[in-house]
Amino acid sequence: MLNWEAIFATRSSRMRASEIRELLKLLDKPDIISFAGGIPDPKLFPDEQFKAAYADVFAGEGAGAALQYSVSEGYKPLREWLQGEMGRIGIDCTADNIFITSGSQQALDYIGKLFLSPKDTALVGWPTYLGALQAFNAYEPTFDQLTLSGNRTPESYRGAAQKAGGEVKFAYLSTDFANPTGETVDRAGRERLLAMAEELDIAVIEDAAYQHLRYEGEAIPPILSLEIARKGSIENTRTIYCGSFSKTLAPGLRVGYVVAATPVIRKLVLIKQAADLHSSTINQIAIAQVAERYFKEQVAKIKSAYSARRNAMLAALDRYMPAGATWTKPEGGMFIWVTLPEGMDGAALLARSVETEKVAFVPGQAFFADRSGTNTIRLSFSCADEAMIDEGIKRLGRLIGGVIAAAA
The missing domain is CATH 3.90.1150.10 (Aspartate Aminotransferase, domain 1)
Structure with missing residues (x-):
């Protein structure tokens, strides 16, 4: 055998x-x-809104384009709608800073592929989202415990990573109502993470899958928003914001997105071209229509x-x-x-x-x-x-x- x-x-x-x-x-x-x-x-x-959206696609003259290959960056009207949504939460960007993925899980896989060489270190929560561990694990990293309490110094993270045979590449966390704990990182914690990332010179992966599901309390600006406020432009930031329509509109359509500086977006686009060319065109069109009318x-x-x-x-x-x-x-x-x-x-x-x-x-x-x-x-x-x-x-x-x- x-x-x-x-x-x-x-x-x-x-x-x-x-x-x-x-x-x-x-x-x-x-x-x-x-x-x-x-x-x-x-x-x-x-479901009724999606039925109408798909019917609109096939009733018009754009059905051929909806069923055709498309650009790897994603459907531009959807990226433009997201640009407006990002602006409302303090993330000033252009459509070129937005990349559409097949669910935010694909974004995590691409990020692991982009940043992690074998033995490099990913800083993650203890506990953290299981899907992130699975996505990153394929690229043979070492995991170290991300803590924002001040118990670890940047130098201790750097030393542990070098002892494991690599370098610290990024810190990953879900900032709002995290899976699995339901906890939210407060503003001070977000600021501390940015300071630590600057000292380590690493990326920050902000998983915002649940950001829209706040039931009480005051919203906290995303890490990317805080960093843009510090640095003046998204092009100067190290935070990579991952979002999804799975928890708000429909998970089965598999539409997620990444918002980041254009050098990161360009690399992710190359990864997608080698992986699946582009996310489903017709699903992106349907998501764009339903989001614009009904979000x-x-x-x-x-x-x-x-x-x-x-x-x-x-x-x-x-x-x-x-x-x-x-x-x-x-x-x-x-x-x-x-x-x-x-x-x-x-x-x-x-x-x-x-x-x-x-x-x-x-x-x-x-x-x-x-x-x-x-x-x-x-x-x-x-x-x-x-x-x-x-x-x-x-x-x-x-x-x-x-x-x-x-x-x-």
Whole structure:
């Protein structure tokens, strides 16, 4: 029998199946209450608006262009619409600073390919977005823990990277309502990160997938906005802003975007030309039409629904979770991060929960580059109604309470 492992590239040994992708299969089981998938609720998709947008494409004279090859940078009217949106959050740019990707996940993969040589260091949160770890991991980096508390100096990061055989290349973080913790980096933390990046001379990767999903509190300027204010022009910045329509309009169309200085955009365009030429033209056209006509209304609709579900989950956690468990209280997004008593195993808890309580969630270990964090779990409230949330957290609290009592 052919030994495929001997033929595969060495990087293939670092590839792991996504625990979240596997857990999504549980959504097909009607008896499971799932807090696992951090996905938008399909009942909230603007399906009628997309039906109209696609019908408009085929009713006009532009159907041929919509089905044809297109430019790698992305559909220009969509990039121009995004230019206006960026301006509203303090990111002064042109359409040439915007690059359309097949979802923001492709952007992370391209960024890993662009910056990381084997043994280089990527600074990431502990925990951080699993998809980012998977995207970067293919390029054989070392991961080091990004902390904005002042416990690490730029020199300590540089020394650790050199000891690992490479250089620090970038710091990656989700700034607003992060996946998996739901936490937001405050303005002071964003400023500290920019100062550290300047000293290390590295890029900053700002993942803004959830930025539109703020339910309370005052919005904080994006890191790229803060840096433009400091330096006067996006062309002088080191921050690379990654956005997506997946959490606002529709994830299945796979339309994301990158906003950055033009030297970065030009390199990303070359990577795309070698990978898939361009993102789906017709999907970009549909996204542009729906965004222009309906984006504000759609965001208002999903914020109303998700904020109610977040409130329901926080109330249920207060009501049912036993002493010894703690959790975050996010101002937006889709996630709540629960820390269980020391010694409890989230993966073992999931196995018991699915079997006995019919409740699914994601064990927190998946979000740590070093596979630590065994006593943490991620809960998503985006796809469960308020009654399901109350019942599911009640069952989960009962199970956790039983485990704590048995260990006492």
